Amino acid sequence: MKTILVVEDDKNQLLLYEQELSMEGYNIITARDGLEAIKKVKEHLPDLIVMDITMPKMSGIEAMGKILSEHKNIPVIINTAYTSYKDDFMSWSADAYIIKSSDMKELKDKIKELI
Amino acid sequence: MVPFILKDNADNIINNLADALDAGLAVLDKDLTILWANRMLSAMLNLQYDPVGRKCREVYSCECQDSRHCSVLQALSTGKKVCHEIQLVTEKGERKYIKNITTPIRDEKNNVTHLFKLSLDSTQQEEKVHRLSLLRKLAELMEGTLQIDRLLYLILTCVTAGPALGFNRARLFLVEKERNIIYGKMAVGPSSLEEANKIWREIADKYESLEDLAKASEDTYRYDTPLHMATRLMAFPLTDEKEIIVLCVKSKKTILERNAFSNPNIDKKFINDIDANEFVCVPLVVKDKAIGVICADNVYNRKPITDEQVELLSIFANRAALAISNAEAYRKLGKKNRQLKETREKLIRSERLAVIGNMAAYIAHEIRNPLVTIGGFARILLREYADYKKVKQNTEVIIEEVNRLEKILANIMDFSKPIETVKTMIQINELLENTCSLMEPYLKSVHIQLDKKFNSTISKIIADQTQLKQVFLNLIKNAAESMPQGGKLTIETMMEDECIQIDITDTGEGMSPEVMQNLFVPFFTTKVDGTGVGLAVSQKIIDDHNGFIKIKSVVKEGTTFSIFLPVKKDMA
Numbered sequence: 001m002k003t004i005l006v007v008e009d010d011k012n013q014l015l016l017y018e019q020e021l022s023m024e025g026y027n028i029i030t031a032r033d034g035l036e037a038i039k040k041v042k043e044h045l046p047d048l049i050v051m052d053i054t055m056p057k058m059s060g061i062e063a064m065g066k067i068l069s070e071h072k073n074i075p076v077i078i079n080t081a082y083t084s085y086k087d088d089f090m091s092w093s094a095d096a097y098i099i100k101s102s103d104m105k106e107l108k109d110k111i112k113e114l115i
Numbered sequence: 116m117v118p119f120i121l122k123d124n125a126d127n128i129i130n131n132l133a134d135a136l137d138a139g140l141a142v143l144d145k146d147l148t149i150l151w152a153n154r155m156l157s158a159m160l161n162l163q164y165d166p167v168g169r170k171c172r173e174v175y176s177c178e179c180q181d182s183r184h185c186s187v188l189q190a191l192s193t194g195k196k197v198c199h200e201i202q203l204v205t206e207k208g209e210r211k212y213i214k215n216i217t218t219p220i221r222d223e224k225n226n227v228t229h230l231f232k233l234s235l236d237s238t239q240q241e242e243k244v245h246r247l248s249l250l251r252k253l254a255e256l257m258e259g260t261l262q263i264d265r266l267l268y269l270i271l272t273c274v275t276a277g278p279a280l281g282f283n284r285a286r287l288f289l290v291e292k293e294r295n296i297i298y299g300k301m302a303v304g305p306s307s308l309e310e311a312n313k314i315w316r317e318i319a320d321k322y323e324s325l326e327d328l329a330k331a332s333e334d335t336y337r338y339d340t341p342l343h344m345a346t347r348l349m350a351f352p353l354t355d356e357k358e359i360i361v362l363c364v365k366s367k368k369t370i371l372e373r374n375a376f377s378n379p380n381i382d383k384k385f386i387n388d389i390d391a392n393e394f395v396c397v398p399l400v401v402k403d404k405a406i407g408v409i410c411a412d413n414v415y416n417r418k419p420i421t422d423e424q425v426e427l428l429s430i431f432a433n434r435a436a437l438a439i440s441n442a443e444a445y446r447k448l449g450k451k452n453r454q455l456k457e458t459r460e461k462l463i464r465s466e467r468l469a470v471i472g473n474m475a476a477y478i479a480h481e482i483r484n485p486l487v488t489i490g491g492f493a494r495i496l497l498r499e500y501a502d503y504k505k506v507k508q509n510t511e512v513i514i515e516e517v518n519r520l521e522k523i524l525a526n527i528m529d530f531s532k533p534i535e536t537v538k539t540m541i542q543i544n545e546l547l548e549n550t551c552s553l554m555e556p557y558l559k560s561v562h563i564q565l566d567k568k569f570n571s572t573i574s575k576i577i578a579d580q581t582q583l584k585q586v587f588l589n590l591i592k593n594a595a596e597s598m599p600q601g602g603k604l605t606i607e608t609m610m611e612d613e614c615i616q617i618d619i620t621d622t623g624e625g626m627s628p629e630v631m632q633n634l635f636v637p638f639f640t641t642k643v644d645g646t647g648v649g650l651a652v653s654q655k656i657i658d659d660h661n662g663f664i665k666i667k668s669v670v671k672e673g674t675t676f677s678i679f680l681p682v683k684k685d686m687a
Binding site for chain 2: 010012013019020054083099100101102103104
């Protein structure tokens with residue numbers, strides 16, 4: 001079973017991703033901020049990361065940079081409410097950039113495509 | 116005196132000589148009775164009777180009733196020549212100035228026996244002095260006028276006003292460097308002699324002095340007169356030195372043309388435009404550069420232009436030129452000022468747009484997140500409605516997220532709606548005490564020690580209690596949130612000049628300069644669940660109280676927010 005790390009500071013949203021992605025047959029681990037994400041990557045070596053951007057302590061973009069410098073092969077999907085970060089070249093190292101939506105089809109399709 | 120001629124003849128000759136002189140002559144005895152006078156004296160003093168046999172004072176209508184000031188008595192007592200000036204008003208109402216010189220006549224023993232009085236008409240000279248002083252006053256007035264059109268009109272008014280220079284018409288031409296031309300800017304004068312008389316009568320009735328007229332000139336200038344319109348159509352390239360106006364600019368010298376109609380050197384079109392046989396052109400020179408020309412004539416009364424008029428006009432033109440160049444400099448300054456203002460407004464607009472941008476991003480983000488959650492769980496509900504436990508759990512999340520959305524909307528509304536103000540006399544210390552008692556349980560729970568240093572001598576102020584309480588709550592909450600590991604919160608009040616100063620100091624994380632810069636920008640936040648309106652609203656409230664907020668912050672050490680609220684003495 002593939003493991004997905006979902007990084008999201010909003011607890012209800014995290015609950016939603018857990019429920020939805022578990023249904024798809026993935027093993028879900030979670031982190032509430034960038035720092036926790038780095039820690040969880042080390043512990044679990046996930047097959048894919050779904051990353052929010054605006055989070056306390058460390059932003060998703062900064063965390064992604066740190067993670068990718070050590071684990072180049074883990075695909076990262078940026079999942080954010082903002083469209084503006086698409087212009088930030090730092091976000092370009094992600095494998096996909098998705099604007100959050102209650103219809104999770106796009107996210108699920110991208111995950112399937114990447115792992 | 117005249118030994119070779121018979122006495123009768125001598126009298127005749129002397130009388131004829133005396134009458135031919137352009138001066139009044141009289142001989143007085145020691146009682147100041149006139150023994151002899153020439154005819155000119157009667158004419159000069161407008162006498163309807165023979166002055167011989169009358170008293171000096173009566174004939175000369177002296178104002179010196181006190182004998183100590185009488186010049187004739189002075190000459191008699193001192194034996195020296197004494198001058199004295201009198202003013203008369205003629206039947207026509209014209210003012211006349213007479214200068215009298217009294218000389219004692221002595222006998223062989225050197226005793227004063229008679230007095231000889233010489234009277235000279237000094238009206239012209241006096242009028243010149245009067246005009247010069249009037250022109251000086253007007254020049255001062257001009258220099259205080261910075262609005263260019265008003266100034267130009269004032270200048271032309273002075274050139275045409277009877278008591279000043281008294282020309283019939285005046286036109287003003289200005290040099291325009293960019294186009295290398297000189298063009299007609301403005302003109303003052305009637306279009307007929309009748310109109311001229313009417314205008315000056317009206318003006319004399321309406322305005323007591325020329326200064327009054329000058330002050331009113333702003334409203335009285337008419338742009339629709341034929342003279343003004345014809346002048347506005349006149350323009351000459353500065354390269355065309357055959358034109359008399361251009362010549363005046365280039366030579367920087369006054370040109371007096373007495374017979375333009377028969378002068379072959381003057382352009383016929385110009386004569387046609389200017390429509391006068393005799394006119395004078397005076398350059399307006401500043402710092403050795405001619406900035407324009409005043410052209411004046413006496414086309415209606417056909418009085419020859421006098422040398423004195425030309426001289427006064429030249430003097431006046433120098434002052435006028437200076438005033439024009441000052442006004443021009445002022446206009447340029449005003450233009451720069453306007454540009455500055457426009458740039459500032461543009462900046463404010465773009466800042467507003469930035470606020471709107473911030474707001475839109477904030478709303479997009481804050482609304483999208485709960486919507487994603489609500490929509491996501493609603494879809495799960497639809498799919499898995501049979502799982503009672505899951506339905507309950509997911510519905511609770513949906514309700515929670517809807518509450519969050521409502522709170523976000525309320526915040527946005529709070530920020531954008533005008534704040535209603537109810538101001539009363541309040542004691543800040545009491546209000547702070549009250550606010551602290553609300554916050555104390557919370558502060559205790561997050562391990563923050565509260566230190567209150569209230570100065571009991573601070574004045575009462577007129578303020579909105581509810582609004583200030585909101586500010587204090589915001590700042591205390593911010594301070595507490597900057598100390599997640601606990602710390603010390605100090606609230607201090609004091610008097611500072613005419614203000615009450617309230618310091619709220621934490622020992623928290625402090626702020627970077629970048630954060631400090633955006634602190635009061637609406638919808639800017641560093642908090643996870645912050646809305647970015649707390650400080651923006653706080654600042655708006657303090658602004659409404661005519662106060663201000665100062666911030667001092669050191670990263671890793673802490674922050675002090677100082678609120679200053681002015682105390683109005685008359686209200687306290």
